[in-house]
Amino acid sequence: MSSSHAMEDYILEVKDIRKEFPGVVALKNVNLKVKRGSVHALLGENGAGKSTLIKIISGVYTQTSGHIFVNGNEVDKMTPKTAMKLKIAVIHQELNLVPQMSVAENVFVGREITTPVGTVDFKEMERRTGEILKQFKIELDPKAKVNDLSIANQQIVEIAKILSLDTDIIIMDEPTDVLTDNETEQLFGIVQNLKKNGKTIIYITHRLGELEQICDEFTILRDGEYIETGAIREHTINDIVALMVGRDLKDQFPYTKAKVGEEALRLEDCSRKGVVEHISFSLKKGEAVGLAGLVGAGRSELARCIFGADKFDQGKVYIEGKPVVIDSVRKAINNGIYYTTENRKEDGIFQNASVNFNMTISSLNDILTKNVIVKRKENSLTHDMKEKLLIKTADMGVEIKNLSGGNQQKVIFARALLTHPKIIILDEPTRGIDVGAKAEIYRIISDLKASGNAVIVISSELPELMGICDRILVMHEGKLNGEFAKEEAAESKIMQCAFGVMEEESDV
């Protein structure tokens, strides 16, 4: 196998790539050299130019200037077709599968194998899919319906599809973003096997913890410029973060203890059938409480009930000591509660609407004069928010889908803040956003606390919760299974609790 002379054997080389869009230079002098049979991490904050570069490599965009070499030969004009011929393929975050079809049918979709009569030869497709899966030691039934598979396994189907095309260079765009820890491990196993079989992988991720586990080398882009390439082994994560952000992120989690005031929210024995059971806790002003737990432990469900999007079947809710019944989102907002969702795209933003529209939708009453929307009022409110939260957009009238993930998240924060909430529930506030934006989100949370808000943060990233929260509550199968003050929170203890293996903490 060729990987033995890895020193000079570059399967893909990108030199001095420049890409201009009308009015913007997206990439300037970007270089990328990928060794055959390696796993190469492509790193950078959102907007650094990773996706543009990937699109150029896969032929979706054509570079303004610069050269692309595949196997040492320069490619004149990269198109999606030539990329396919050169055995380059991209696995996107959004999967491209037909859910109603089987694994095998998906692998061969558009290139169905037919019998001599012209009908689809399901047997042969299943056999060939089985072979591919076996070769890469993937356990998956070719006959299984994609619908019935977990997200992780669906991703694997996507990989199988690419492998069936005999692809050499596989580009993975944030594959682990939607996966649980176990699934991530499984994916890493597959990536290792791909590597063993001589495949080259370009790996895009925001989860820097993954780098040491599976990547060999990295290339960093920042603001459309090439910054550095190196071996993962020779760099610490902190070095890499510093290179990505262009400044030293010593204080990754800017935690300050705020003045804790009176009780903001108290739940007493709240349940919703089949979702959350016997939840009791209280939350004070100026306090940030983390909600930890596995996916499916009922954290978002609990939040939705507090926010009135769903209803508790039993139990009492008190706000500032007064009992309240919250049976609609409107009522929750009027009571000073706001919830930002975990899935920005699905239920967080109005994609085709402007930034302004997205910001003020929950607080339209504040921009009315005699029931009429006053644009001037709206503009001044949203402009203040833009300044306060450092939202990067040239124009508040542009559609929100044109903003980066981090900025979209800030717009949603702004939407929450404009309702003047006292209790803010943030569900996975930093999912899919880059390091720099994360730090800003943490700063905003810190400011919220300082100004007397009570904050609940739901996150699957434990270090994040431990970094920014005053207290961590752990949920397991719909119940509160433990509580840790900041000082006593340790990752291992919280995980045990989340898995339900810790007994003594069970009464909260």
Place this chain on the structure above:
Amino acid sequence: MSDMVRMNKSEKIVNTVIKYKSAFILLLLCVCVSLLTPQFLSWTNIMNIARQTTTNGIIAIGMACVIIIGGIDLSVGSVLAFSTLITGLLITNGVPGFWAGILGVLFGGVIGIISGLLIAELDLPPFIVTLASMSIFRGFTMLVSGGMPVSLQNEISFFGAGYIGSVPFPVIILMVVFLIMWFVMNRTKFGRHIYAIGGNEQTASLSGINVKRDKILVYGISGLLAALSGIIIAARLNSAQPDAGNGYEMDAIAAAVIGGCSMSQGGIGTMGGVIIGSFIIGVLNNAMNLLNVSPFWQTSVKGFVILIAIIIDRMTTRVKKA
């Protein structure tokens, strides 16, 4: 550097054209037609077009609201016929024409609200619900009228055939409806909510919007405007025809789509666009009449225009993305 600036400028022009593309298409159409037949630009003809467009324009405004909220209303033609019939029967039974008209319009609103209730509360697909009510109310109209027209006894002729100065009264009604709905959609909470629900129902509901109530109201508006349009036609003809409004849903959908509403995703479309859309159809009909195009061709041409409009829309959104 100067290259970039030039690109920006031409890009700006392109963007403006794309943004107001339906207006440009209307303008282009008018220029072409006026070159082919000089009669076209006469005041009488222009007012003629405006009056003929009234019927479809008013329905299309309601239809656009429904499409923007992410639904569809196929029942407008039948609602129109049935509400008009109610007005006719009220007049026959001695109710003063004006009040009979108002009651007819409100009745259309009620039918719309019933469809809306089924769609919002039972979560039924709007296409099916309104397809059903289209059939139900056409049947009712036939049953109640026995298939015969009902005379309006010249009570409300002014609403259909009257003039204020040299402007037909229906045109003024259309303009008033347009202004009100433009205001509602752009300057009120309710309008924002409609765009929000159409844009993303989940997000809307998590933003504190009463999704069900607003949906029901929008179908109510569609029914109301369909009935209003029907009463204008009936007033002009001085009779409520049982087959009135047959197939009008198609012209209304066409006007909304030509005007920029999207059938595949809600939250997109403007009132101005819809008015222009209905005028494009109106001008086209008028031009083909002036040019003596056979009625058989006219129907096909309308179909082609819808296709071309949607193709242009697709192409320009693609340009915007790249």
